[in-house]
Amino acid sequence: MGFSEADITAILLTLRLATTVTILLLLMGAPLAWWLARTSSRFKGPIGALIALPLVLPPTVLGFYLLLALGPNGPIGQITQSLGLGTLAFSYSGLVIGSIFYSLPFVVQPLQNAFEAIGDRPLEVAATLGAGPVDRFFSVALPMAKPGFFTAAVLGFAHTVGEFGVVLMIGGNIPGETRVVSVQIYDHVEALAYDQANQLALLMIVFSFLVLLSVYGLQRKSHRQVLRFGS
Amino acid sequence: MKEQNQSIDVAINQDLSERGGRLFNLNVDIKLPCKGITAIFGESGSGKTTLLRCLAGLEKETTGEIRVKNVEWLSDSNVVPTHNRRVGFVFQESSLFAHLNVEQNISYGIKRSPVKTSSKTYDQIIELMGLNKLLRQYPDQLSGGERQRVAIARALLLEPDLLLMDEPLASLDIKRKQEILPYLESVHEKLDVPIIYVTHSIDEVARLADHLVVLQEGRVIASGALKDVLSDVELPLQLGEDTGVVIEATVIERDSDWHLLRAQFNGGDLWFRDGGDTLGQKIRIRVLARDVSLALSAHTDSSIINRLNVRVEKIQEMNDKSMLLVSLSAGENKLIARLSRRSAHQLNIKEGMELWAQIKGVAILR
Numbered sequence: 079m080g081f082s083e084a085d086i087t088a089i090l091l092t093l094r095l096a097t098t099v100t101i102l103l104l105l106m107g108a109p110l111a112w113w114l115a116r117t118s119s120r121f122k123g124p125i126g127a128l129i130a131l132p133l134v135l136p137p138t139v140l141g142f143y144l145l146l147a148l149g150p151n152g153p154i155g156q157i158t159q160s161l162g163l164g165t166l167a168f169s170y171s172g173l174v175i176g177s178i179f180y181s182l183p184f185v186v187q188p189l190q191n192a193f194e195a196i197g198d199r200p201l202e203v204a205a206t207l208g209a210g211p212v213d214r215f216f217s218v219a220l221p222m223a224k225p226g227f228f229t230a231a232v233l234g235f236a237h238t239v240g241e242f243g244v245v246l247m248i249g250g251n252i253p254g255e256t257r258v259v260s261v262q263i264y265d266h267v268e269a270l271a272y273d274q275a276n277q278l279a280l281l282m283i284v285f286s287f288l289v290l291l292s293v294y295g296l297q298r299k300s301h302r303q304v305l306r307f308g309s
Numbered sequence: 310m311k312e313q314n315q316s317i318d319v320a321i322n323q324d325l326s327e328r329g330g331r332l333f334n335l336n337v338d339i340k341l342p343c344k345g346i347t348a349i350f351g352e353s354g355s356g357k358t359t360l361l362r363c364l365a366g367l368e369k370e371t372t373g374e375i376r377v378k379n380v381e382w383l384s385d386s387n388v389v390p391t392h393n394r395r396v397g398f399v400f401q402e403s404s405l406f407a408h409l410n411v412e413q414n415i416s417y418g419i420k421r422s423p424v425k426t427s428s429k430t431y432d433q434i435i436e437l438m439g440l441n442k443l444l445r446q447y448p449d450q451l452s453g454g455e456r457q458r459v460a461i462a463r464a465l466l467l468e469p470d471l472l473l474m475d476e477p478l479a480s481l482d483i484k485r486k487q488e489i490l491p492y493l494e495s496v497h498e499k500l501d502v503p504i505i506y507v508t509h510s511i512d513e514v515a516r517l518a519d520h521l522v523v524l525q526e527g528r529v530i531a532s533g534a535l536k537d538v539l540s541d542v543e544l545p546l547q548l549g550e551d552t553g554v555v556i557e558a559t560v561i562e563r564d565s566d567w568h569l570l571r572a573q574f575n576g577g578d579l580w581f582r583d584g585g586d587t588l589g590q591k592i593r594i595r596v597l598a599r600d601v602s603l604a605l606s607a608h609t610d611s612s613i614i615n616r617l618n619v620r621v622e623k624i625q626e627m628n629d630k631s632m633l634l635v636s637l638s639a640g641e642n643k644l645i646a647r648l649s650r651r652s653a654h655q656l657n658i659k660e661g662m663e664l665w666a667q668i669k670g671v672a673i674l675r
Binding site (some may be wrong): 201 | 408464
């Protein structure tokens with residue numbers, strides 16, 4: 079007994095989705111986390127809370143509003159339609175967008191913690207050594223926050239792999255397009271194919287365990303808190 | 310090059326009211342010489358570090374003017390950001406980049422410097438700071454003293470117009486301090502970068518500084534040549550037991566029988582314990598007011614070997630009602646004697662009197 083072709087397709091789709099989302103999140107999350115770590119703006123609190131919302135909300139709530147937004151009458155849907163892209167609901171692209179919102183706190187918070195842990199001093203030192211603001215970000219902040227980037231990438235990836243509610247709401251169940259592993263397990267259970275569900279579920283358990291083990295290992299080394307609620 | 314206006318002009322105001330500290334604002338207007346070491350001395354909370362950070366451009370919303378060697382760093386219309394000021398900064402605690410080794414830490418600044426550091430200068434400063442064997446090490450493998458030497462070398466190699474040092478020895482224990490001081494002295498002797506050195510240690514001031522600025526609650530209460538400021542008995546500078554003057558002298562005689570050296574200065578000479586200095590060497594001597602007593606005649610029946618003929622310049626009351634400070638001139642140098650009011654009354658000491666100062670102890674600073 080092994081994985082069926084549909085299972086393999088679901089696994090590959092999940093990996094592709096998680097990789098895409100992780101890369102996009104690191105690119106978007108880094109400046110956002112940098113801003114949150116450095117700013118004294120009064121918007122810091124509200125924006126931090128907004129980013130942390132997916133940590134506490136049921137995924138169906140997020141999925142519901144994303145569905146409305148991406149749909150033919152939603153603001154994003156109207157834009158994509160006018161660009162000739164049709165609507166993104168029930169498509170791979172829609173799933174990427176949903177996952178970005180859903181996994182955002184898992185990437186932004188470790189990065190924000192890593193940037194905050196650097197403190198002002200190394201950046202002041204860099205300034206007195208002739209480094210301008212952008213130079214300071216790339217030559218001091220990024221290398222010093224490297225463990226934070228690793229944690230953020232692992233958590234963002236793992237969390238995207240594990241999502242179910244948002245996928246179901248905005249992605250549906252299209253093989254090769256939106257049917258990820260968690261949905262595939264659900265389908266197996268619905269069809270009473272417990273053996274196949276079990277295989278995939280075990281795979282998820284092993285994967286998640288290894289991910290957490292690596293994050294905790296890293297956390298112990300750097301004595302740093304990785305996830306937190308709110309900012 | 311024209312020698313005009315080779316000075317550091319600072320007239321700044323920095324509001325600190327939002328910090329919740331004692332100090333409300335820093336308000337400073339001084340002109341500093343463009344050579345040697347200027348010490349900024351004051352209690353903690355007097356604004357010393359803030360002043361230094363304003364000079365480097367690390368404080369936000371500093372207003373006023375800063376000109377260094379005729380280059381404008383700050384004015385009403387122009388704020389040069391830190392990375393464009395030709396400044397070196399040595400922080401109180403270790404400030405090395407943990408992700409870079411010693412050599413990379415040092416080259417971080419050199420790479421970004423507008424002037425190209427010659428390999429001769431590079432070798433000279435690495436040698437001066439004794440870093441040859443440490444270049445491949447990472448900061449966490451170094452002792453506190455070694456880290457500060459790297460930080461000093463890193464700042465010096467920018468070849469800055471002004472080097473700022475914020476209590477560079479404060480985080481070190483006594484042994485490490487003693488280890489670093491000679492390095493600082495050799496920077497002072499061999500390089501001509503002007504240094505502004507913040508400290509709350511009068512010992513470091515006496516040993517290193519040429520010029521002294523005293524800050525109190527964000528205001529300058531004294532500024533001038535070290536000798537002049539330390540010997541001014543009217544200053545509200547309360548040094549207590551540490552009140553005393555600094556005299557620059559030259560070693561001129563060695564008495565091998567008694568293991569003593571004689572140093573001459575304008576105003577007399579002093580004998581002191583032979584610490585191995587060579588003849589002709591310039592030394593800096595500290596004479597504390599509590600070690601100076603006064604006599605109307607030259608006593609030869611005393612155990613004190615150092616006697617100087619002096620003139621009374623000024624008599625200053627102290628907070629301590631039983632004591633007085635007496636300012637004395639010996640040639641071009643000054644001394645301070647601390648004595649009881651009763652002694653002063655019995656000897657009938659008056660301004661303008663000529664008498665003998667007996668000096669119980671002298672400290673050789675370098």
